[in-house]
Amino acid sequence: MKDVSVADEVTRAAVELFAAQGYANTSVQQIVEAAGVTKGAMYHYFESKDDLLFAIYDRMLTLQQSRLDEIIARGGEVDDVLRAVCVDVIETSIDFLPEGTVFFRSLHMLSAPRQQEVTRRRRVYHDRFAALLQQGQDAGLYRTDIPQPVLIAHFFSDVHYLSHWYSPEGPETKSEVAEQLTDLFLTGIRLTNGSAT
Incomplete structure (x- = not known):
């Protein structure tokens, strides 16, 4: 359950940031900070x-x-x-x-x-x-x-x-x-x- 929520949180944060400031202007660091996870956790689900x-x-x-x-x-x-x-x-x-x-x-x-x-x-x-x-x-x-x-x-x-x-x-x-x-x-x-x- 915890694993699923990590992927969901990363996706939710990415959607909000991409919609607000654009894909090109959004960094991986901004995504993981908004999701409250580490880069390692994000890269576990998304390459x-x-x-x-x-x-x-x-x-x-x-x-x-x-x-x-x-x-x-x-x-x-x-x-x-x-x-x-x-x-x-x-x-x-x-x-x-x-x-x-x-x-x-x-x-x-x-x-x-x-x-x-x-x-x-x-x-x-x-x-x-x-x-x-x-x-x-x-x-x-x-x-x-x-x-x-x-x-x-x-x-x-x-x-x-x-x-x-x-x-x-x-x-x-x-x-x-x-x-x-x-x-x-x-x-x-x-x-x-x-x-x-």
């Missing part, structure tokens, strides 16, 4: 600062992929499944708001192999999301006059922008924001009488 940055992404990506898999495995009408996926990725992104801030600011600073791994894993998520869209299009639920990559970029641009404006202290809860953004997205892609196909 380098790059390793620590990747671990932050890994935690968020692993959770969101796991949640996506669970929602799809439950089955149901494609529109309900897609709604649940959209709501979940927004809510988990809000839960990991500091990590998301670090992600988009510092992804380019990862080593090339780590950047490729992050890109690969994000592609797996996006491909499963695209497959849900395709199912809905095949069922005549969603419009097909706009390319799928544009529809996907439209939704995820809202998700990626959350860290720029959302505050847990604000008037809307994460669930309210998730439902609102999901409604806007689904309304925009859903076929209605007179919609282009």
